[in-house]
Amino acid sequence: MDERSLIEGMARGDRAAFQEFVEQYKKKVYYLALDMAGNPVDAEDISQEVFLKVFRSFATFRKDAKLGSWLYRVTYNASIDHLRRKKFVPEPVGDDVLESRSQEDAGLPPRGAMDPALAAESSLLQARISKALENVSPQEKAVFLLRHYDDLMLKDIASSLGLSIGSVKSYLFRAVRKLQKELGGSPLISGVEASHD
Amino acid sequence: MINCRTSKDRMIEALYGELGPSEKERFDEHMRSCQECASEYSVLGATLRLMDKRERPDPGPEFWDGYWDRLSRRKVWEEAGEAPRTSIGARLVRALSGIPRWSYQAAGAAALLLVGILIGSRLITPPAPVSTATRGAVESGAVMQAGNFIERSKILLLGLVNYDSATEDAYAFDLGRKKTMSRELAAEAPAIRSALNERGQKRLRDLVSDLELIMMQIANLGSGQDVEGVEFIKQGVDRRGIFFKIDLDRMGRDARSSVDPASPAGGTKLPKKNKI
Numbered sequence A: 001m002d003e004r005s006l007i008e009g010m011a012r013g014d015r016a017a018f019q020e021f022v023e024q025y026k027k028k029v030y031y032l033a034l035d036m037a038g039n040p041v042d043a044e045d046i047s048q049e050v051f052l053k054v055f056r057s058f059a060t061f062r063k064d065a066k067l068g069s070w071l072y073r074v075t076y077n078a079s080i081d082h083l084r085r086k087k088f089v090p091e092p093v094g095d096d097v098l099e100s101r102s103q104e105d106a107g108l109p110p111r112g113a114m115d116p117a118l119a120a121e122s123s124l125l126q127a128r129i130s131k132a133l134e135n136v137s138p139q140e141k142a143v144f145l146l147r148h149y150d151d152l153m154l155k156d157i158a159s160s161l162g163l164s165i166g167s168v169k170s171y172l173f174r175a176v177r178k179l180q181k182e183l184g185g186s187p188l189i190s191g192v193e194a195s196h197d
Numbered sequence B: 001m002i003n004c005r006t007s008k009d010r011m012i013e014a015l016y017g018e019l020g021p022s023e024k025e026r027f028d029e030h031m032r033s034c035q036e037c038a039s040e041y042s043v044l045g046a047t048l049r050l051m052d053k054r055e056r057p058d059p060g061p062e063f064w065d066g067y068w069d070r071l072s073r074r075k076v077w078e079e080a081g082e083a084p085r086t087s088i089g090a091r092l093v094r095a096l097s098g099i100p101r102w103s104y105q106a107a108g109a110a111a112l113l114l115v116g117i118l119i120g121s122r123l124i125t126p127p128a129p130v131s132t133a134t135r136g137a138v139e140s141g142a143v144m145q146a147g148n149f150i151e152r153s154k155i156l157l158l159g160l161v162n163y164d165s166a167t168e169d170a171y172a173f174d175l176g177r178k179k180t181m182s183r184e185l186a187a188e189a190p191a192i193r194s195a196l197n198e199r200g201q202k203r204l205r206d207l208v209s210d211l212e213l214i215m216m217q218i219a220n221l222g223s224g225q226d227v228e229g230v231e232f233i234k235q236g237v238d239r240r241g242i243f244f245k246i247d248l249d250r251m252g253r254d255a256r257s258s259v260d261p262a263s264p265a266g267g268t269k270l271p272k273k274n275k276i
Helices: A003-011 A015-037 A040-056 A067-085 A095-100 A116-134 A138-148 A154-161 A165-182 A187-195 B004-015 B021-033 B035-051 B061-065 B067-080 B088-096 B101-124 B132-138 B141-161 B175-198 B202-219 B227-239 B242-259
Strands: none
Touching: A003 A015, A003 A067, A015 A040, A015 A067, A015 A138, A015 B067, A040 A067, A040 B067, A067 A138, A067 A154, A116 A165, A116 B035, A138 A154, A138 A165, A154 A165, A165 B004, A165 B035, B004 B021, B004 B035, B021 B035, B061 B067, B141 B175, B141 B202, B141 B227, B141 B242, B175 B202, B202 B227, B202 B242, B227 B242
């Protein structure tokens, strides 16, 4: 079903169209919510809220707008509301926690799938990346996630989040700079830095 | 030729390939002539390449396959004005997946303690006389439904805990069928819990909750035989004293049915043969 048929079906309140819509977008919505909220339980909760909200308020959707952009916006707003409700304060993760994080915690492939040394290195890298992302503000994080992992153009992010392109560029630049500072000790980045010294 | 400030303004677009050809040419020209900007550009690029290595945990095909059903259930609940948005069992299963092993051991110890207190309270405090009215409420349809749920769960669990992967035929064990049945049982549990809640059947409701959690764990086992997952569930059943609680519940219902032979409590018989 193409986007136009989907929109028409949903506007009629067609259950099959809504199901198709959920099937098409569930992963994108879930992963954005997961990245924003930080845990899978909240991510499913938020993603369900998003779809129910879309279902309830589809009448307010402008038919000439992009369904995906609208959905990202609803997801972003639901995630921010969720963080506010939880009075989210990012907790810095200590090195001892990073050292003790298991492979499973980092969401890596099952044991035995890779060399133990590589697995440990990869696990540590995942933990460092997670920690780095925790130190980026929700707005900066949302812009970064949409650009880097969902491959949205800057103008589409601006349209999704209701921001100007200048703001999107600014948030994105700040996010990447913060990530670079947090990950500065990584051999890959410090190698690049060293090569320019 | 652009200056350093403009080049910084365009770095993000350059990194993500969003500069037009002429802008890109001017940007590259500046990078070739300014070592400071080139260095910063290079470091930011390395950061993005590092972020490419990020992995997001996939909740697995079971999660995605059941997404629409869970969403539909929640929609029905919300339309009916009921509270349970995400089932406690589901939240627990997913929350538990990130908890270190030592905390299960601590929880197991706490569960043992609770079971001890439960036994103590049953032994020390004689059961209060049951009035006809109370008995009528207790042995209601909800309780019968819970009894049926518990017996079916017990049969399924017996098949699971008695399975020995080293000596038994994995085909005959048929984990796929057990997962399907567990999913069905887990789907029934919220309505039973809710009905028991209304009737103040806390102990029975807690047992149904425990079983719901285990059913969801079975339903979420990996593909193939998932021996590790099965072992984990067996240990959980053992730690929580599930069979002991089921037997206690059964004894309680049998005792009540002997007081009132007309009570339907005796109606939920354990099938003679495990057909799972």
